[in-house]
Amino acid sequence: MSNARLSPSSGQVGRLSEAVSRRGAALSTSPCEACAVRHLTVCAALAEEELRHLSDIVSHVELAPSQCLFQESDEARSVYSVTAGTMKVYKLLPDGRCQVTGFLFPGDFLGxxxxxxxxxxxxxxxxxxxxxxxKSKLESLLKRFPQMEERLLGMAKHELMVAQEQMLLLGRKTAKERLASFLLMLSRAAARRGQNGNPVLVPMSRSDIGDYLGLTTETVSRSFTQLKRDRIISAESGNRIRLLDDEALQDLAEGA
Amino acid sequence: MSNARLSPSSGQVGRLSEAVSRRGAALSTSPCEACAVRHLTVCAALAEEELRHLSDIVSHVELAPSQCLFQESDEARSVYSVTAGTMKVYKLLPDGRCQVTGFLFPGDFLGxxxxxxxxxxxxxxxxxxxxxxxKSKLESLLKRFPQMEERLLGMAKHELMVAQEQMLLLGRKTAKERLASFLLMLSRAAARRGQNGNPVLVPMSRSDIGDYLGLTTETVSRSFTQLKRDRIISAESGNRIRLLDDEALQDLAEGA
DNA sequence: CGGGAAGTTGAAGAGCGTCAAAAGTAGTGG
DNA sequence: CCACTACTTTTGACGCTCTTCAACTTCCCG
Incomplete structure (x- = not known):
């Protein structure tokens, strides 16, 4: 009844630009080969030939902040791979209560x-x-290239592991422990992408964080304040958070 | 600090009987062909030849109540398929807080x-x-029979969907809503196995239910009492629960 | 600058947790 | 068959964490 869900700018459910930039696979090197996030995603498993097949069926989508890619119960026509920015996936209860089940970064798979x-x-x-x-075209590719399927299974297994961690967080951790876990997750995700994990960038709002951690924005804010008072983190300019005491943060996150 | 985790009878981490009942695949029909839960599990996707290969590498395990199959951080040597009974999988925090991430029934996959x-x-x-x-032998089979991998990917996707539902439950639902969701889940799981979904059997303890729903045993018990008072359920003999008003139960579970 | 959204802080309240005790249930042995 | 024990479940009283509601501050972006 209170949690931010459909931001005011919503209603504009659609694409900002859906540039089908690839057509004509006669190029000797496919554009997917040059993809900056290839090593992070499904595509890492593929040989040059297979990449070319992927290039043939890919199109590109750009979204402005708070724009919707798809909604629950939409027909699942496509699957997506994030190449830039931050996405959130979430489920809603009829009365508007929102649970963000994950944030997605470049290299993550979706749909x-x-x-x-x-x-x-x-x-x-x-x-x-x-x-x-x-989806249909990708499925035929999967049949032809089983190692793509293997890779996908590996990603699904990993997501399952993350989901179980999140259940532990939501079911059994305190607000402070949840925020500590969240900041470490963000930091590690940044590091995995080759970015700096220590002043960690927090691109999402307090409300999004609350909906991810099963808390209200107020509790998230108060927990931030507590971590700052405990000298475990400090804020350098808004959404840049410096992790001052990694060990203390990890102990907190693991409930020790 | 309070939730039951390692029951008193624990410490006996091991097998009751690990009967390697299959050796000598010279049988014309493999025992897996006769498996009662085959239609529910990975094996459903397989032809006779493939089943024989599975028969060759399978062994059987039986566990008494509260016996441990494996523990977090054990080396993952095997994967399992439940053929009878009810299992639980859970994660622990160092101080003993426990989150049950799932209950498993015949046909479910694990590990x-x-x-x-x-x-x-x-x-x-x-x-x-x-x-x-x-695990190693199964992996070579997967390479030979991609449709097994496809089936496994399908199961992983389904588990992910269930995990996201559970996150919504843990993050945003009230105690009563959680219990309603839980009872419906049990009822549907029974129906899927061809058993009666209405007087639903609840084989696990209040403590297990609490650890699954992110609540204490006391709150679970109180929520049961409330649902009974509201004439939405009634107890027929201990752990047989009659669902009196399916619609009201579903509305509750969905937070309407 | 100025206005609106996002974030922070405070006070009060609700829901669930904690602790304790009673009631119910199951298993054991005389 | 019943008494005895041990455990699980239920119920009650109380307390604490997080939510709710509200006011205030800070941060953006035009």
Whole structure:
């Protein structure tokens, strides 16, 4: 009844620009080969030939902050790979209560639906770019290249592990412990992408963080203040957070 | 600090009987062909020849209530398929706080680790039986039979969807809503196995339920009492719960 | 600069947790 | 068959963490 969900700018459910930039696979090197996030994503498993097949079916999507990529129960026509920006995926209860089930960064995969429809909504947190693959065409590629499927299974397993960690967080951790876990997650995700993990950038709002951690914005804010008072973190300019005591933060996050 | 985790009878971490009942695949029909839960599990995707290969590498495990199958951080040597009974998988915080991430029933798969070690512990709730497959051997089978991998990916996707539902429950639902969701889940799981979904059998303790729903045993008990007072459920003999008003239960579970 | 959104802080309240005790249930042995 | 024990479940009283509601401050962006 209170949590921010559809931001005021919503309603504009759609694409900012859906530039089909790839058509004509006669190039000797496919554009996917040059992809900056290739090593992070499914595409890492692929040989040059397979990449060319992917290039043939990919199109590109850009989203402005708070723009919606798809909504729960939309027909699942495409799967996506984030190449730039930050996305959030979330589920809603009829009365508006919102649970963000994950934040996605470059290299992350999105839209792997089990059924014919998506089981969650996806929205841009910051200005974002994605590769879009028609589900049907990707599925035929998967049949031809089993190691792509293997890679996908590996990613699904990893996501499951992360989801179980998050259940532990939501079911059993205190507000302070949740925020500590969240900051470490952000820091590690940045490091994995080759960015600096220590002054960690927090691109999402307090409300988004609350909806991710099962808390209210006020409690998130208070927990930030507590961590600052405990000299475990400090804020350098708004959403740049310096982790002052990594060990203390980890102990907190693990509930020790 | 309070939640039951390692029951008193624990410490006996091990097998009740690990009968390697299959050796000598010279049988014309493999035992897996006769498996009662085959249609529910990975094996459903397989042809006769492939089943025989599975038969060759399977062994069987039986566990008494509260016996441990494996623990978090154990080396992940095997994956399992539940054939009888009820299992629980859970994660622990150092101080003993416990989050049950799932209950498993016949047909469910277990032990799909992304790393070399399990990310959670698994324990029998009731007397249970499982098929055990050495991870390395199963992986070579997967390479030979891509449709097994496809099936596994399908199961992983489904588990992910369930995990996201559970995050919504843990992050945003009230105690009563959580219990309603839980009872519906049990009822549907029973129906899927061809059992009666209405007087639903609840094989696990209040403490296990609490650890699954992110609540204490006391709150679970009080929520049961409330649902009974509201004439939404009634107890027929201990752990047989009659769902009196399915619609009201669903509305509650969905937060309407 | 100025106005609006996002974030912070405070006070009061609700829901769930904690602690304790009673009631119910199951298993054991005389 | 019943008494005895041990455990699980239920119920009650109280307390604490997080939520709610509200006011205030800070940060942006035009």
């Amino acid at each position: 792997l639906a089990h059924d014919e429809t998506y089981a969650y909504s996806a929205e841009a947190v910051t200005h974002s770019a994605l590769c879009s693959y028609p | 799909l680790a992304h790393d070399e070690t399990y990310a959670y512990s698994a324990e029998a709730v009731t007397h249970s039986a499982l098929c055990s497959y050495p």
